[in-house]
Amino acid sequence: MMQERTHYFHFNELGGLEMLKAQDLTLEFSRHVHEGFCIGVIDDGAQRFFRSGANHVAPRGDIILVNADEVHTGSSALDSAWSYRAIYPTPEMFQELTQDLTVYQGSVPWFSQAVIHDVGLSQQLRFLFNVLEQPEQHSLFKETLYLSTLACLVSRYGQSRSSQVALSDHPCGVARVKHLMADQPEQDYSLQELAQAAGLSQWHFLRQFKKYVGMTPHLWLVQHRIFKAKRLLRAGEPLVNIAMQCGFADQSHFTRHFKKALGVTPQNYRQQLILN
Template identity: 30%
Template sequence: MTARRFRDSARYWRTPLLPGADLLTAEYHEHEFAPHWHEAYTIPVIEDGAECFRYLGAQHVAEAGTVPVINPGELHTGSRAVDEGWRYRVMYVPVDYLRDLASGIADRLQPLPWFGADVIRDPDLARRLSLAHRLLEADADRRRAASGASRIARADASPVTDIDVLAVEGALLDALSTLLTRHGRTREAPLQPQMNDPRVETMKSLLAADLETPLRVADLAQAVSLSPFHATRLFTEASGLPPHAWRTQLRLQRALAPLRAGASIADVAAASGFTDQSHFTRHFRRMFGVPPGRWQSA
C-alpha cells in the first residue's frame, strides 16, 4: 500500500495564551526551506512522515514522534526525508518566555536555555507538545468564531469544542516545562574561535545598521581592515551564510513586526530593503513556507 503523499499546505496563527509567539500547522512535500534562522525557539513535533535538515554542521532526520528543537539564531534548512513528505506542528516560542519559564521552574534566575543538536526522541514529550498545540489551535479557532470571523474547516482540526482555557494553558505549561526539565541545558561555548571574532560583529553591525542602504563587500572589508576575499570568508565561516544572504535573512526577520502590525506588504518590502514586492515575496516564501499575505492574515 502506498503512503499518502502530503501536499504543501501551511497555516500560521497566533494566540494570546502564548504572547509574541507564532504557531504553525503544516505539511510539506515539494517545499524546501532555504538556510535561515528564527529569533525565537523553534519547537516542532513531527506527527507523520519525516523531515531532514542541516543544523550545526550536520545532517539530521526527524521522523514521526520526534521533537527537532532549533535554538534561536541558529541556521538550519528543511526538506522531506521520505517520499510522502512530512506533517508537523511548530511553536516559535519567544526567548524571554522560555527563559522566564525556566527561572520559574528553578525558582531563581536562569541563563538562556539551550538544546543539543540531536533530534529529541521522547514519545511522551512529543505527545504533550502535540496535545498543547492542538488545544491552542482549537482555542484560537473558538476565539475567531466568537469574534465573528469565519471558521476555517480543516481535515485535521481538533475535535475539541468545549474548551477550558485553564486546561489549554495547563497543557502548554506542562509541555514546555517537560521539554526544559528533561532536555534543556545552558549554551555551550562555540567550537570555532571566529564565531566570537569582533570583526564579524563589526560587519554584522554595518549590515544591520540601515537595511535600505546598498553595501559592497569593499565596505565591509574596509571596516575590519581585511581584503574583500578574507572578509567574506571570515564572515561566511562564522555565520554560515555569505554577507548578502545573512542580510536578506535579517531583512526578513525585521519585516515580521510591521507585518503583524498590519502594514502593507509593498511598504514592508520597501522599508526592509528589497527591490520590489515580488523579490520580498519570493524570499519570504522560501523561509516561512507561505507568502507574506497568508502569514500576515494569521
Template identity: 40%
Template structure:
C-alpha cells in the same frame, strides 16, 4: 525506552500512537499513503491577553501543516522553532549533520541556527510547530529556577519524550481553539518550563515546594467565586502571592489538578445544578463561564460521558 514508530503511524493530542488503517499500504507493505494526499497549512499568531511577564508584547507564531513535496531551503529563525511530528517523518540538515524526526518525536531548533527541512519519505510529514520568542523561554527558565536565567539552549535537535509530546500537542490545540485564558497561560508556562527542565543544556535547580496550603486555599476560593470570569494565571498568582510557576507546581501537588482543570470542575458542578433546574443549555454555558455551548458539551462528554441535553433529560 520508547519503541520506534513507523513513518505511517500518527500521534494524537494525547500523545498516543495509532497505526494506519487497513488498505493504506502500497508497494507490498513497504510504504503507506497519508490520508488525503495533499498539503495543508494553517499559520496564526497568539498573544496572551494577560499582562504577566511571559507573554508581554511577544507574539508566538504557530503552524499546523502537512507537507509532502515542499522543501525548506537553508534558513534561520530569530525565535526558537519547536514542534511535534504527528505523522510521517521530516529530514533536516542542522549543525553539519542530517537528522530525521519521526512521528512522536520533538524537533527543536535554537535561534539563529541554519537548517533545512523536507520529507524523509514520499509520504511526507504532519506536524505542529511553535515559534516562541527568545525572551519567553528565558522567562520560563527564570521562573523554573526562581532567579534570572540565561537563554535556554537545546543540544539535541530531535528528542523522544512521550510526556512532553503530550504537553506540546495539548498546548498547541488549546491555543488554536482559544481555550479559556487560565488554560492557555498555564499550559504555555508548564509546557515550556518542562521543556527547559528536561532537555535544556543548563538544567536549573528547582526550588522546593513548601507549606503553601493557605495560598492554595485562597486561589481555590477565588476560582470558586469568580468562575464566570476569564481568569488569567497572573491574576491568580498575584492573589495567592506566589510566582505563576510556583503556583502551578504547588496547586498540582496539593489539589491533584492544575488550576485551569480545577476551574473546569467548578464550572461543571455549577452547570449540572442549572441543567437539573431546566435552564437552556446555551444559557447555562454562558452563565457558568464556558466559552460556548460546544465547550460545555465537550466538558460533559469528557467528565461523565453524556451531553448536557442527555444529563438534563434522563
C-alpha cells in the same frame, strides 16, 4: 496529487506565541533563522535538516529542536512529502519560565540535541498542539498545558539540567485564588492574573496550586462552573442560557464537561430532579 497546506496560528493569550501547522510539504527550506525557538513534532513522513554544523533526520513521532537565531534548513528525508507542527517560543518566554525552574534563574536554555525520541513528551506536545488549535478551549487550560510542557522539555533536555529551585510555600495565596474562582467561576481568567492574585510567578503558582488543591487551576474552575450550573438547573433556568452564564464556550461544551463530571447530561440531571 497532494497539495501543501500551511497555517500560522497566533495566540495573544500566550504572549503572542506562534504555531505552524504544515501538511504534505515537498519544498526545501533554505538556510534561515527564527527569532524564537522551534519546537516541533513530525506528524507524517520524515524531515531532514541542517543544524549545529551537521545534518539530522527526524522520523514520524520524533521531536525537532532548533535554538533561537540558529541557522538551519528543512526538507523531506523521503521521496514523499512530510508534515509537522511546531511552536516558536521566544527567549523572553523561556526567561520567565526559568525563574522558578532551574538554579540559573531567568536564563535561556540551550538544546544541544536536534532530534529527540521521547514518546511521552511527543504525545504531550501533540496534545498541546491539538488544544491550541481549538478556539473553544479555555485560555487558562491552554496556558497551563503550554507552561507545563515547556517546563518538562527544559527539565529533561535543556543544557542546564538542574533541579527545580526549592521555593517557599504559599497556602494563603492559593486559598485566595480558590475563593476568587469559586465566587465568580464564569469569568475567563488568565494564568497571569491568577498568579498575580496569589503573589507568585506563573510556574510557582501552578506547582503550589497542584500541591494544595490536588488539581490544576483550570480543572478547579471547571468544577465550580459545574457547581453553578447545577444551582441554575435546580432553579429552573433555561438550558440554553446556562452555558453562557457559567462561562462555557457553548452548550455542547457545557454538556460535555457536565457529563464527564456527573455521568449524565444537564437535560437528564434536570429530568431526574423533576421525577424526584
